[in-house]
Amino acid sequence: MSVPPSLRHIASCKLPTPWGEFTMHGFEEASGQEHVALTFGDVSGDAPVLVRLHSECLTGDALFSLRCDCGFQLEAALDAIAEVGRGALLYLRQEGRGIGLINKIRAYKLQDAGADTVEANERLGFPADMRDFTVARDMLASLGIARVRVMTNNPRKVATLQKVGIEVAERVPLKVGRNSHNDAYLNTKAAKLGHLF
Numbered sequence: 001m002s003v004p005p006s007l008r009h010i011a012s013c014k015l016p017t018p019w020g021e022f023t024m025h026g027f028e029e030a031s032g033q034e035h036v037a038l039t040f041g042d043v044s045g046d047a048p049v050l051v052r053l054h055s056e057c058l059t060g061d062a063l064f065s066l067r068c069d070c071g072f073q074l075e076a077a078l079d080a081i082a083e084v085g086r087g088a089l090l091y092l093r094q095e096g097r098g099i100g101l102i103n104k105i106r107a108y109k110l111q112d113a114g115a116d117t118v119e120a121n122e123r124l125g126f127p128a129d130m131r132d133f134t135v136a137r138d139m140l141a142s143l144g145i146a147r148v149r150v151m152t153n154n155p156r157k158v159a160t161l162q163k164v165g166i167e168v169a170e171r172v173p174l175k176v177g178r179n180s181h182n183d184a185y186l187n188t189k190a191a192k193l194g195h196l197f
């Protein structure tokens with residue numbers, strides 16, 4: 001009996017953006033979970049590729065929320081990739097650090113009442129961060145990317161990439177979008193989740 005591949009590349013298309021023309025690649029996990037990658041320029045070859053692993057945040061990425069830094073990081077990452085002329089953004093469908101959109105709204109409600117972002121997850125019965133970044137390995141492999149300069153403040157992303165055999169030539173900090181609404185959230189990420197600010 002043959003084992004189905006854990007990730008399938010389904011189709012690619014052009015994606016014009018204010019930063020220029022990206023190529024959008026659609027992937028599907030065996031579970032049915034969908035992800036996309038945007039590439040810019042020629043990402044083949046041995047030179048490390050500027051890469052962002054971005055976890056889905058509907059509120060920050062699409063609805064202009066100031067509760068987090070996600071939307072600002074998304075824009076800054078696309079900006080940086082277009083600026084160097086070559087790179088990839090993996091848009092991972094891991095809303096709410098893996099707990100999903102509705103549970104994230106529940107967690108925000110608890111945060112409105114005083115819990116921090118980690119306590120809120122725990123009160124709902126979830127770990128602080130449920131994400132598994134190994135899907136990035138298969139997406140990068142499918143795109144022909146073996147060496148990266150990864151834009152993140154999250155050491156766990158770097159550690160996972162290294163663990164699954166992606167060479168991390170450099171971690172590029174991505175510190176944008178701090179404001180009065182997300183200041184405490186970002187401080188909690190540094191104190192409890194190990195983010196490097």
Ligand SMILES: Nc1nc2c(ncn2[C@@H]2O[C@H](COP(=O)(O)OP(=O)(O)OP(=O)(O)O)[C@@H](O)[C@H]2O)c(=O)[nH]1
Nearest residue numbers: 054055056057068094095096097107117152153154
């Ligand atoms: N459960 C929960 N998830 C949140 C909260 N605020 C933001 N998120 C989610 O956290 C994730 C943030 O992902 P990333 O932008 O990849 O950020 P990161 O792992 O913190 O690290 P960076 O690469 O440094 O940005 C997204 O999935 C958001 O939906 C929150 O208060 N609770």
Ligand SMILES: [Zn+2]
Nearest residue numbers: 057060068070
């Ligand atoms: Zn966010």
